[in-house]
Amino acid sequence: MDFIIAKYNYWIYIILMMIGFYAMIAKSNLIKKIIGMNIFQTAIILFFVSMAYKKGGATLPILTNADMHGEHAIQVAQYLNPLPHVLMLTAIVVSIATLGVALAIAIMMYRKYHTLEEDEILKAIK
Amino acid sequence: MKTLGLIVSIIVGAFLMYGTIDMPDWGDPNSPASIHVSPRYIKKTEVETATPNMVTSVLADYRGYDTLGETTVIFTAGMACILLLRRRKEAGKARR
Amino acid sequence: MNIPFDIIFQIFVVMCAIAAITVRDLLSAVMVLGAYSFFMCLMWAQLGAVDVAFTEASVSAGIGTILLIAAVLKTTRRSKD
Known part of the structure; x- marks a missing residue:
């Protein structure tokens, strides 16, 4: 029971990742594939951000006024880990860039083949 | 194709769940991610950058080159979108 | 019976995903994805990552939904699965 309580958050992130992965493989509509890619990316980012979390009274990674004037020493366990937040801030913006390029390619394919279904596009290519 | 995709995703998920057995507990303050690099940022951010928000100081000060590279990625994506979605009028008809 | 907030958010996020x-109408799928992004933003605010939550709410739930709606309007709403 302790094991389940300690790990169930990871399992929910893995379930989210599986949903996105299944949509990328099995769905034949191109927009559905792109939605699956978005879900996959968000699950990975969620996993990274959750590694920054510290149980037991840790606050946001923002210094208060008393800390800024050096009234007492800064305890490391008092603040959340700021490093994964920074890395994932970059990853969210990059995920929007990939979403834009993928949608542009999908619009191009619709202009050429007049369908978004993968099997019909394969039939038209042959 | 649907059953094959379901089987593949379930196998990948089972392997990842097997991998979580060795992970540190969720929210552990002494996990390796929290004791290696970040204590230096937390302790020195006030002395070195005079910024109360640690995320901003790491993003724009310690790792500024990372943000610069991100700007390059956004520019490349914007140029790719413009080149893909541009309506080719005369030149496109002549080429087709 | 005191259910913590994070379990409610996680159930909502998995349901939205x-x-x-599974929705067949593409515009409905895009709107549900916007709701998914918003619940993810709430979850990050609850995890203590306020800067990431701001970025997600503005960039992914805002610009991403607008891009997807524009793409659906430029192509078609119907899908076979």
Whole structure:
């Protein structure tokens, strides 16, 4: 029971990742594939951000006024880990860039083949 | 194709769940991610950058080159979108 | 009976993800994906990552939804699965 309580958050992130992965493989509509890619990316980012979390009274990674004037020493366990937040801030913006390029390619394919279904596009290519 | 995709995703998920057995507990303050690099940022951010928000100081000060590279990625994506979605009028008809 | 907030958010997020890939109408799927992004933003605010939550709410739930709606309007709303 302790094991389940300690790990169930990871399992929910893995379930989210599986949903996105299944949509990328099995769905034949191109927009559905792109939605699956978005879900996959968000699950990975969620996993990274959750590694920054510290149980037991840790606050946001923002210094208060008393800390800024050096009234007492800064305890490391008092603040959340700021490093994964920074890395994932970059990853969210990059995920929007990939979403834009993928949608542009999908619009191009619709202009050429007049369908978004993968099997019909394969039939038209042959 | 649907059953094959379901089987593949379930196998990948089972392997990842097997991998979580060795992970540190969720929210552990002494996990390796929290004791290696970040204590230096937390302790020195006030002395070195005079910024109360640690995320901003790491993003724009310690790792500024990372943000610069991100700007390059956004520019490349914007140029790719413009080149893909541009309506080719005369030149496109002549080429087709 | 005191259910913590994070379990409610996690259940909502998984439900929104399943709904977004099973709905047949593409515009509905995009709207459900916007709701998914918003619940993810709430979850990050609850995890203490306020800067990431701001970025997600503005960039992914705002610009991403607008891009997807524009793409659906430029192509078609129907899908076979």
